[in-house]
Amino acid sequence: MKAARLHKYNEPLRIEQVPDPVITDSSDVIVKIGGAGVCHTDLHLIEGVWAETLGTELPYIIGHENAGWVHAVGSAVTNFKVGDPVIVHPVMSCGKCLNCRAGEDMHCPNLKFPGLTVDGGYAEYLKTSERALIPLPNDVNPADVAPFADAGITAYRAVRRAAPLAKPGTKVLMIGMGGLGHIGVQVMRELGNSDIIAFDRNKDRLNMALDLGAVHAVEANDRAVSQVLSLTAEQGADIIIDFVGTDQTHAESLQMLRKGGTYFVVGYGGTVKVPSLNLINNEISIVGSLVGNYNDLYQLMELHARGKVILHSAKYALDEANDILKLLHDGKINGRAVLVP
Ligand SMILES: [Zn+2]
Ligand SMILES: [Zn+2]
Numbered sequence: 001m002k003a004a005r006l007h008k009y010n011e012p013l014r015i016e017q018v019p020d021p022v023i024t025d026s027s028d029v030i031v032k033i034g035g036a037g038v039c040h041t042d043l044h045l046i047e048g049v050w051a052e053t054l055g056t057e058l059p060y061i062i063g064h065e066n067a068g069w070v071h072a073v074g075s076a077v078t079n080f081k082v083g084d085p086v087i088v089h090p091v092m093s094c095g096k097c098l099n100c101r102a103g104e105d106m107h108c109p110n111l112k113f114p115g116l117t118v119d120g121g122y123a124e125y126l127k128t129s130e131r132a133l134i135p136l137p138n139d140v141n142p143a144d145v146a147p148f149a150d151a152g153i154t155a156y157r158a159v160r161r162a163a164p165l166a167k168p169g170t171k172v173l174m175i176g177m178g179g180l181g182h183i184g185v186q187v188m189r190e191l192g193n194s195d196i197i198a199f200d201r202n203k204d205r206l207n208m209a210l211d212l213g214a215v216h217a218v219e220a221n222d223r224a225v226s227q228v229l230s231l232t233a234e235q236g237a238d239i240i241i242d243f244v245g246t247d248q249t250h251a252e253s254l255q256m257l258r259k260g261g262t263y264f265v266v267g268y269g270g271t272v273k274v275p276s277l278n279l280i281n282n283e284i285s286i287v288g289s290l291v292g293n294y295n296d297l298y299q300l301m302e303l304h305a306r307g308k309v310i311l312h313s314a315k316y317a318l319d320e321a322n323d324i325l326k327l328l329h330d331g332k333i334n335g336r337a338v339l340v341p
Contacts, residue, residue: 064150093108155180241264313337315338
């Protein structure tokens with residue numbers, strides 16, 4: 001099959017012919033890829049940011065936002081048959097450990113993460129497990145929903161955890177209105193009761209956020225922190241959800257967070273620095289949020305089926321993978337890019 005593989009860090013992916021994945025475990029499923037979303041994590045993987053943490057052997061196929069059709073099933077697979085349209089939860093979790101039994105697939109000590117630790121979806125076929133699959137309605141094109149499998153689920157989980165705090169009269173600041181943020185705004189509109197303040201460098205993205213449910217838009221520049229403070233009666237936001245996660249967004253978030261507020265960190269790469277005196281004096285909470293569990297993706301797909309969450313995406317050929325990654329790196333992708341093999 002055709003696939004885009006990472007051979008060397010900080011070099012373009014190689015588009016090449018590789019062997020098709022094969023069923024090796026009775027619960028395995030081979031999915032024919034309909035579309036694979038292009039994510040900032042893919043850039044980080046190519047840059048080698050994850051190299052030490054994951055230790056994945058090169059070359060391998062990246063791509064962890066996948067949807068398509070069931071192509072082959074292992075002998076123990078009972079809930080899916082060849083041809084079924086599916087969206088793929090990003091990890092293969094074991095289903096037997098305590099964390100899996102608690103429903104937290106991402107905490108499974110036995111997990112495989114296609115696109116990070118094993119071959120992913122920048123390809124014609126992907127191997128995953130039955131446990132990771134969520135059926136799609138027959139009238140949904142998998143390529144149109146693939147980014148929900150990571151960008152969507154990650155935004156959903158953070159907002160789902162923040163929503164009980166988002167009471168009427170509170171303000172939630174959402175930083176970064178790209179692939180995750182534009183989904184996060186809609187989910188917050190559906191699950192919470194806060195006034196949503198969208199924060200981004202890009203005016204088009206801010207306008208999109210206003211259309212999707214934000215009540216204020218703040219352009220990220222030198223005056224942004226004071227603008228947010230004036231929108232919150234100089235108190236700061238009750239909740240901040242940071243989809244960017246640079247040193248700058250971390251530092252600014254701590255200046256824009258109300259006493260007793262909660263700061264959800266979703267984007268990553270920077271370092272959160274906070275003196276313990278400020279932590280206790282302001283009684284703030286700092287919460288990390290990682291992807292999402294099976295139920296998070298299931299619930300998000302229900303919201304999508306009801307027309308409550310729309311996805312801004314554009315499709316490109318798998319052969320264009322390196323060009324699209326470059327556009328994403330340069331901040332030139334609005335919404336989400338999806339590679340179609
Ligand atoms: Zn991702
Ligand atoms: Zn497990």
